[in-house]
Amino acid sequence: MPPHRARRIPEATVARLPVYLQILVEQTELGVESISSDGLAELGGVNAAKVRKDLSYLGSYGTRGVGYEVDYLVYQIRRELGLDHDWPVVIVGAGNLGQALAGYGGFNDRGFPVAGIVDIDDAKVDTLVGGVRVRPMSELSQIVASRNVSIGVVATPPASAQDAADRLVKAGVTSILNFAPVLLSVPVGVTVRKVDMAVELQILSYHEQRRASAAAAGTGGQLHAVPDEGRRGVSA
Amino acid sequence: MPPHRARRIPEATVARLPVYLQILVEQTELGVESISSDGLAELGGVNAAKVRKDLSYLGSYGTRGVGYEVDYLVYQIRRELGLDHDWPVVIVGAGNLGQALAGYGGFNDRGFPVAGIVDIDDAKVDTLVGGVRVRPMSELSQIVASRNVSIGVVATPPASAQDAADRLVKAGVTSILNFAPVLLSVPVGVTVRKVDMAVELQILSYHEQRRASAAAAGTGGQLHAVPDEGRRGVSA
DNA sequence: GATCGCATGTGCACAGATTCACAAGCGGTG
DNA sequence: CACCGCTTGTGAATCTGTGCACATGCGATC
Known part of the structure; x- marks a missing residue:
């Protein structure tokens, strides 16, 4: 049995692992061999500390001062998610x-x-x-x-x-x-x-609605809290 | 302007309001005129206290000892979500x-x-x-x-x-x-x-994977924490 | 092989969400 | 009109998730 099985991974992390996986696979195809938590965070639209914490649940698969080996990370995430074989x-x-x-x-x-x-x-x-x-x-x-x-x-x-x-x-x-x-x-x-x-659309509707009534109320300034990056809106 | 506009509703609540709305509309069609937080919780697969807290963000639209008037609640949720008109x-x-x-x-x-x-x-x-x-x-x-x-x-x-x-x-x-x-x-x-x-499927895959390895490890008993009801699995 | 830069991994404080538990208060009943 | 049962609305405790800040340790360079 692998080193530490049975550690429980937080649901929020489980929901993000597929996203990281997707990005990592794309990077592999682009020939990228190594990636830092910062790089992955940028591509995934999340915070770098979060990336590191998420990945740390899988084990210590990074190299300090360097980053993560893309291939190996893909392998580990796949294994953790049970994607080492097909699921019909x-x-x-x-x-x-x-x-x-x-x-x-x-x-x-x-x-x-x-x-x-x-x-x-x-x-x-x-x-x-x-x-x-x-x-x-x-x-x-x-x-x-x-x-x-x-x-x-x-x-x-x-x-x-x-x-x-x-x-x-x-x-x-x-x-x-x-x-x-x-x-x-x-x-x-x-x-x-x-x-x-329909639920997703209704959530968007809520934000539209909010925007509209804020505008009507004469809120001059920023409509939304400014997220990390310049270009990037509310991810609600 | 209505009594207390501009209160901010937590994202988690916003994501549940459409679900409540859906249920309430169904209940209207069934001729139900009043519903308790317990009833709504049951139908929505959530905790009753959560229902009450969620609804309390809209205002105090329930009647103690009785419950919520379905029609009125539908109206209020619609209004809050901006569903009082169509969004093409x-x-x-x-x-x-x-x-x-x-x-x-x-x-x-x-x-x-x-x-x-x-x-x-x-x-x-x-x-x-x-x-x-x-x-x-x-x-x-x-x-x-x-x-x-x-x-x-x-x-x-x-x-x-x-x-x-x-x-x-x-x-x-x-x-x-x-x-x-x-x-x-x-x-x-x-x-x-x-x-x-695909992300959703991968999350399911994680749970399948977990189930499989737990079984392999010889976990005799309960595979999952028992949720509220008898009939109802992990909602991951 | 000592030093330095850099990115990981994590302790800790904070923020948000969930749940409990109970006071408040409505409506029906005697 | 006082009492009682029932359900809301909410303070407080708890749990979960987030993000900062920094110690740790790897690899490159001299």
Whole structure:
């Protein structure tokens, strides 16, 4: 077993590691072999101390006076995130969003090949989206079992989302990415993350609204606290 | 001016208000007229005290011993989030994702009509997606100006995302929802939110990974800290 | 091999968010 | 009109995350 397994990494850090990873991979492709916490912070739009603290949870993989070796860091982050192998995903719902997700190369490229896409509507079955043929809902379990899928994506209308989640769980999936604007109820031991685009827009709306009423109130000066860099707005 | 404007609402609360709003609107449709912090907490998957504190930032709109009047709360949250009027959005990029977003009814339904979708690739111009005709990039400014758009959505490949953002800003947009996996650099005063689906999957991967290695290490018992309810997993 | 510059790793103080626990106060009941 | 049950609203304690500031230690240079 590796030196110190089982250290718990703060959620906030876990959420940033993929971002660092992305940047590091890009740097590798640009031929960069070494990077400092400052450099990484700049590219990631965060504070350098935060980068160092985040990376320190993985272990002491930097060299004082020098920086981090990009390749090695990529390897370590990948290992920590469990990205040293692919995680096939199954998509439930072949509507607009499901189709876009299946067709979106970004999944495949980043280690999440689409093992299958299923829909409860037989009219959609057998149509081809993003190189994957839509299968009937009845084949869900079989897809999960045969391709060893542990991550499911819910891309159904809100009303069917809970049903989709139930079927995924029954089929053996233990992590769910939910795009439907509803709270999924799942057994303990199953991880759910929710992405709700309307919520994101509403948060932006709040900031717009605020800006507008501040302007109306005649606030002459700075509309927002000035962040680190010159060019960079509120990241709300 | 209303009683106490200009109170600052914590970001964490702002991110939850849309969720409460969604639930409250559903409850209205079910004919529910009054709801307690407990009830709302249950439906939203959060702690009741948090609900009360969140709502208290809006003002004292509840009735002790009774709860909150659903209609009135909807009205207040809408007002606070700036959802008392529509916010037309413009989408840059008519690829898979852009098309799905344009076709996704959820935007329109929730106060964010698609004012236009533009693409830099002339081959895509004039095709019809989700009832909206794709326009050339050159018309971006005109769309923003004429429809009074302040929110832009970046749905381009990563390499073009910064360019898209620059054009949006130049056209007068002050909030951007970015789906490209890159850090956008924008002037101070422009708000950016990033949604990266691969990042979400990678976070799930981390939890899967953890589960797997915990199991391998022979952890007999509970895999995760038990959350509030029986049925409900890690919400990571 | 001693010295110096530089970037990491971390102790510490601060800020923000969450949760507890309870006083305040509304509405119904006798 | 006094009492009681119930739920809000909020002070205070706690937990989590952030960022500063500096000691630590590596590598290059002389």
